[in-house]
Amino acid sequence: MLLALCAITACSTGNKKPMETPKDKLVHQLFTYAQEGKIAYGHQDDLSYGHAWKVEDWENDKLERSDVKAVTGKYPVVLGFDLGDIEHGSDRNLDGVPFGLMKKAVKLHTGRGGIVTFSWHPDNPLTGGDAWDISSDQVVKAVLPGGEKHAEFKLWLERAADFIESLGDVAVIFRPWHENLGSWFWWGGKLCTAQEYKDLYRLTWTYFTKERGLANILWCYSPDGPIDPRDYMSRYPGDEFVDILGTDIYEYPGASSLEEAGVRFGTQVKEMMNSLAALSLEHQKLMCFSETGLEGLGDPAWWTGTLLPAIEKYPVSYVLTWRNAWDKPGHFYAAWDGFEYAEDMKAFSEKDNIVFLD
Ligand code: BMA
Numbered sequence: 001m002l003l004a005l006c007a008i009t010a011c012s013t014g015n016k017k018p019m020e021t022p023k024d025k026l027v028h029q030l031f032t033y034a035q036e037g038k039i040a041y042g043h044q045d046d047l048s049y050g051h052a053w054k055v056e057d058w059e060n061d062k063l064e065r066s067d068v069k070a071v072t073g074k075y076p077v078v079l080g081f082d083l084g085d086i087e088h089g090s091d092r093n094l095d096g097v098p099f100g101l102m103k104k105a106v107k108l109h110t111g112r113g114g115i116v117t118f119s120w121h122p123d124n125p126l127t128g129g130d131a132w133d134i135s136s137d138q139v140v141k142a143v144l145p146g147g148e149k150h151a152e153f154k155l156w157l158e159r160a161a162d163f164i165e166s167l168g169d170v171a172v173i174f175r176p177w178h179e180n181l182g183s184w185f186w187w188g189g190k191l192c193t194a195q196e197y198k199d200l201y202r203l204t205w206t207y208f209t210k211e212r213g214l215a216n217i218l219w220c221y222s223p224d225g226p227i228d229p230r231d232y233m234s235r236y237p238g239d240e241f242v243d244i245l246g247t248d249i250y251e252y253p254g255a256s257s258l259e260e261a262g263v264r265f266g267t268q269v270k271e272m273m274n275s276l277a278a279l280s281l282e283h284q285k286l287m288c289f290s291e292t293g294l295e296g297l298g299d300p301a302w303w304t305g306t307l308l309p310a311i312e313k314y315p316v317s318y319v320l321t322w323r324n325a326w327d328k329p330g331h332f333y334a335a336w337d338g339f340e341y342a343e344d345m346k347a348f349s350e351k352d353n354i355v356f357l358d
Pocket of ligand 1 (some may be wrong): 092121322
């Protein structure tokens with residue numbers, strides 16, 4: 001695994017040039033975590049807001065506050081942001097985070113050795129609804145070349161690419177069209193054919209990479225689980241378009257006990273990580289756990305008892321838990337100052353194989 005992955009970091013390719021580009025360096029950083037048996041921790045929107053607080057005046061704010069830091073004393077290595085609403089030229093995203101704040105946070109966070117990843121929940125370009133509007137199965141077809149929304153969609157891509165370009169000489173992880181096997185987004189499994197999905201991903205990649213020359217992006221493919229791991233590659237756009245194999249899997253207790261839900265989640269995650277480890281070797285890609293969490297963290301030992309054992313045996317470069325919404329008290333996936341089970345996240349952050357930023 002490790003030797004094989006060297007190929008993508010240029011360390012065993014015979015390429016004598018030092019790693020120069022920001023993208024090379026980011027690949028190397030992620031690869032090193034996996035090689036050393038370590039997993040970097042990430043949190044969505046960590047510097048923008050947290051449980052019951054948000055940055056109000058981002059231009060004058062130092063962006064030092066973080067729920068994760070308040071609990072663990074350290075920042076997450078990976079900082080996630082969402083580009084939703086950038087397609088309309090809006091100055092803030094779908095969750096109210098100013099794009100100006102993101103830009104400032106990217107500089108600050110990468111400057112101290114952190115990593116930034118972007119997801120994107122763009123509105124439905126055909127119906128005018130949001131990303132979750134699945135009323136039509138013609139949307140992907142409509143944005144592809146020849147489709148009635150293609151020209152408008154190109155403008156949406158242009159706006160997203162403009163933003164990433166404006167970040168300057170910094171490499172970021174981009175994972176558009178995520179959770180594509182489930183059917184809750186307009187690009188989901190039942191909403192387009194496999195070919196249409198692949199074409200959508202490739203169109204996005206080609207526009208950013210070839211038309212715009214944006215070379216500092218690590219492209220992450222992140223289908224949702226749980227799925228039969230054999231389905232993972234059914235909509236894979238191809239090795240040329242992907243750098244990281246990711247997956248989004250959450251724990252949903254539903255009507256079952258937390259113990260049962262934790263065991264089920266652990267089994268699903270291990271199964272998927274096992275299969276991603278094999279695929280990453282076969283396709284020479286990095287792997288990550290692109291989104292996860294237990295909403296509300298009702299399990300007192302979720303971090304050390306459920307999450308950690310599910311991932312620690314695999315070369316997962318990072319794991320990202322979802323956002324702590326400032327305005328929805330139960331919608332949080334990381335502990336916060338004063339949260340009754342915060343101690344377990346702190347214990348997780350102190351494990352030798354888990355990396356946070358000091
Ligand atoms: C979802 C929820 C929503 C949010 C969206 C995009 O999982 O957290 O509240 O708007 O992600 O960040």
